[in-house]
Amino acid sequence: MPPSTRVFVAQLAGLPVFGPGGESIGKVRDIVVALRLDRKPPRVLGLVVELLTRRPIFVPMLRVGSLESHAVALSSGSVSMRRFEQRPLELRLIGQLLGVPVQLTTTASAAVVVDAAMERTRSRDWVVSRVAVREKTRRIVRRAPIQVVGWQDLRGLGPAELTGQAIRGSQQVLAQMDGLRAADAAVILRELDAALRYEVADAMDDDRLADIIQELSEDDQKEILAHLDEARAADILEAMEPDDAADLLSELPAGIQERLLGLMEPEESAPVRRLLQYSSESAGGLMTPEPVVLTPDATIAEALARVRSPDLTPALASMVFVARPPQATPTGRYLGCVHTQRLLREPPFELVAGALDAEMSRLRPDASLADVTRFFASYNLVCAPVVDDEEHLLGAVTVDDVLDHLLPDNWRDDGLDEDEPAPAARGVGNG
Known part of the structure; x- marks a missing residue:
């Protein structure tokens, strides 16, 4: 079943939550959003999940793998077990939005919120795009029908009205x-x-x-x-x-x-x-230990699914690394890499083992910053493997980490000074 792109929050209340391995985590108790001052639809931050121990915790939307009518499944990654505490400019949709009186901007009619719809955007964020309201009426026999309108089509949804707090500081x-x-x-x-x-x-x-x-x-x-x-x-x-x-x-x-x-x-x-x-000026100190690692029997389709992850930077998504189990670094014997461009040219049912670039050089963890810089320049890469003497993949160095160490220490504060040497020359010269 394809992942849902629009979900009404009332349907989520009480749904069971399962971990990446199918283990029971708890139940959905609420949805947390970040309110805005410009009346644009609020961004969904995550879920309030009540654990089996009845402790409420916060689960970011990035850790939600799927939202279905019968259950919520979490993707891999860590989640804080700290008790959920609501912060300024945050709103709980079920607990604080449903039942709120509002006014329709088109008719100036009074209404009450009965539900809200979360929708996934092109950037993979979730926002509260639509609100279900029922107009207030004096009719006794029949209630007014439910209308679904845009967030911006309602008055009374500002931070001050919803939270009762002045917005300042x-x-x-x-x-x-x-x-x-x-x-x-x-x-x-x-x-x-x-x-x-x-x-x-x-x-x-x-x-x-x-x-x-x-x-x-x-x-x-x-x-x-x-x-x-x-x-x-x-x-x-x-x-x-x-x-x-x-x-x-x-x-x-x-x-x-x-x-x-x-x-x-x-x-x-x-x-x-x-x-x-490792020294911070070495490949071991520069690398991330969490690149995309697959076993040789993985398919091209699996590899492409992994590099589509929104958690990956563009540099880390530029290639996958293939190694014998275990896949967590340090891995089993490193076999080679497959560039994402190559993945796009191969049939999805083929194995990554058939598309390996086994000849590309590897960085050793003790390689200096100057050596790493030359390596990237020589091979026109944005990501490179770091492998130890026993052929275990330890991690990957990305070009953004190299640039971060080549630039002056205060580059985030002041930018490059006109009298400062060029970053590449300074980095290589110090090698």
Whole structure:
């Protein structure tokens, strides 16, 4: 069955939630959205799921694999087990929207909200596109029929009306950041005074804050992490890409570093600990331990499905790596890679083993930044495998991580200075 692209939220209430392996997780209790100040449809952030232990947790939409009429299935990836806490400019659709009085802009008639429809956009986000309302009437025998209208066709759906709170300070900043790319949101966060910056960070959900922290300078990263209590700091590190989390932890005193690693879930801290063994100026320190890895008996169709994942950066989606089991890094014996362009030219039922590029050179984990730079320039790549002496795939280096280390330390704050040497020349010269 193809994934649903429009779902009415009342149908989700009480639905069972299953994990990636089919295990029972709990039940859907609500849907959380981010309200906007410009009256545009709110973006769906995720689900409130009541665990079997009756604890409510928040599950981001990126972790929802499918929404069906009978159940919700989660995709792979970690989910915070912290108790759900609603934040400013957030609204629970079932608990706070249904039953709200509104006014139709077309007729000025009074109505009440009876349901709302979530719809998936081209960017794979979910928004509340439509609202089901019933007009208020004085008729006793028959009720007015239900109408389904656009979010913008109703008055009374502003943040102040729905939450009963004035929108100011951090809430205005969060509204301004809503829908922005993490890099653009990081620019706004960096320009705030310290008190407001901390207030905004406290109000953000973990995944969003992790994405934005990854786009800040090291000094700003350490400043925000130091503001957070250690339990939440560990949650933020879990939500970050392992290589970015390792880069940030490497800048912290050993005692704090070890405490935060100890607070992280073992499966999340393990790849970060491996990366911390390498110099930040080496291929091992630059790599991500989570590239797309397949076994040789996987089909071309499976490989294409993996590179379509919205969680992948364009660089990581540029190729898949093929290795003997296990597929988690460090893998079994590395066999080669298949470029996504090659995948698009092959029949979907063929095996990836038949499309392998087994001749492409590999990076060793101790390769210097200068060596990595030359490697990318020589082979015109945006992603490259890192393999140890025993032919285990350890991870992959992407061109964005290389550029991040070649640019001046303060490039996020000030950009390139006219007197600064060209990044490539400085990086290679120091090699």
